[in-house]
Amino acid sequence: MNERPTSRLPRELEEALRERSPEERHQIVALWERLGALKPSVEGVPSTEAAWAELSARLASTPRPARPPRRSLHRRWPIAVGMLLVLGLIGVYVLLRPRVVTVPPGTIRTVTLADGSSITLRGGSQLAYASAWPGRPRRMRLMGEALFEVVPGRPLTVETAQARVEVLGTRFTVRAWPEARETRVTLLEGRVRVRAIRASRQPLVLESPGHSVRIGANVEPLPERLTPDQVLAWRRGGFVVIDEPVGVVLRELERTFNLRIEVAGPLPLDRRITVLYQQQARPEAILQDLCLTLPCHYRRISRGFVVEAALPSGH
Amino acid sequence: MTDDLQTLCRRLVDSDRAALEELFRRMREPLLRYVCAIVAEATVAHDLVQDVFLDLWLRRTTLDPEQPLRPYLYRMARNRALRHLRDERRRARLRTEQLPKAPSVEWRSPDVDLESRQLEALLARWLDELPERQREVLVLSRWHGLSHREIARVMGISPRTVNNHMLRALETLRRRLRTLALMP
Secondary structure, eight states: OOSOSSOOOOHHHHHHHTTSOHHHHHHHHHHHHHHHHTOOOOOSSOOHHHHHHHHHHHHHHOOOOOOOOGGGHHHHHHHHHHHHHHHHHHHHHHHHOEEEEEOOTTOEEEEEOTTSOEEEEETTOEEEEEOOOTTSOEEEEEEEEEEEEOOSSSOEEEEOSSEEEEESSOEEEEEEOGGGTEEEEEEEESOEEEEETTOOOOOEEEOSTTEEEEEESSOOOOOEEOOHHHHTGGGGTOEEEEEEEHHHHHHHHHHHHTOEEEEESOOOTTOEEEEEEOSSOOHHHHHHHHHHHTTEEEEEETTEEEEEEOOGGGO | OHHHHHHHHHHHHTTOHHHHHHHHHHHHHHHHHHHHHHHOOHHHHHHHHHHHHHHHHHTGGGOOTTSOHHHHHHHHHHHHHHHHHHHHHHHHHHHSSOOOOOOOOOOOOTTSOOOHHHHHHHHHHHHHHSOHHHHHHHHHHHTTOOOHHHHHHHHTSOHHHHHHHHHHHHHHHHHHHHHTTOOO
16 A cells, blocks of 8 residues: 555665666566565454554543643743653662662672672672762672672772772672671782771782781781682682681571571680681581580571580580 | 645644544554564554554644654654564563574575475565564565655664665575575
8 A cells, every 4th residue: 555556676776776787686676576575464453444443442531631732831841840850860869879789698699780890799798889970989888798890990999897998990809797897808800909997007909819808996907818719618609717706607607508506605706716618518517617626516406506515524 | 645644644733533543544554564574473563553543642732744744653663563572572581591493494405496485485584584674674665665764764764774774685685596596
């Protein structure tokens, strides 16, 4: 009904084909004709008559009136401007609103930012961030432990209770559990700058892979060296705690395996220990090790364990 | 014909229901074919085209009779069809992995004499295999008789690009036909 009555090529096509060989032109024209014969029909739909009846019924039941003619627009523009303003503010809020990611115990979650940077969070962690204005540095707040893989470009600042880490395109981990009252930053790639929040000390710069630093209330920051296998063991089902209090280890067991651990009796919760399971860690094996060093007993309860001090009379 | 559509457009702006009906009787079928070529599902295409006309009626007072109505209609239809595809793809992605692709055309040696119906089927397949925009340009021009300028309006590209897409599409089809020695 609307198609070209003849199979003539459109004028622009003909012009473009002018410098082709006669043979090619002929082939294109033949192709053009063939394509015309190909026109598919649409089957299995109501006829135009039925479709119009359907549409008329819908029109009759559509409550929305036609838009008013443009004449009256000049009286409405303040409303329109007001609405745009409100929408704009909502948009700005939606874009810039603070976001909080809370990872349930026993799981690992990855957050990907608009620029492709990603943050892998360990169970029990919380990450809060707002997408800042373009061009401004981005700031995040971490409680817990995470691997940051930051794409070069906009600077990123990660804050914990004890430290502020400033980065520009790099990989590093931050460990900042509330009960540990310290923040450990380990560099895996690139370069980061770490400042203590509550001290006007010079910032520390970590620039070789494996460089690690702990920032706490009473600890003088000491450079250490850790392997990626150690700091990232949690990503592969491992369990590694380096020189931290027993209380932290127990909390970490709870978070990592989604368990409940109750402490009965006087356990030396402040004693520092190291646990190294680089992969396939089982909570029970870790507790066994722990009880050999402390010493202590443990027993199973529903969804967890009770750990109690070993009676001195037993030995 | 184009003038007629513009007259209809003017009557639409004045809320003339009869104008909508006339336009519907004239344009529903080609739009249906067009949308169906995009969404590949007749019932979906039917629903989408109904929505186009409903929407046209609801926004009739904002129409500009100076603007050509035909490309405007095609464009409305196209937007809806593409939006539908996008939603559909998103849903499909959520549901499962991508479904296995339709089996590709089996190769025939050039000396097999193809019946003309087989040839048509083959050509239709190849048309489907063209890049989306090239195919669309060809379909709008050949089956809908839209001018380059109208196609440009529908697809939001320049008439020059329309011509380039079309040349490329025809060239691909021509070469494939020639490989099978189906061309004189």
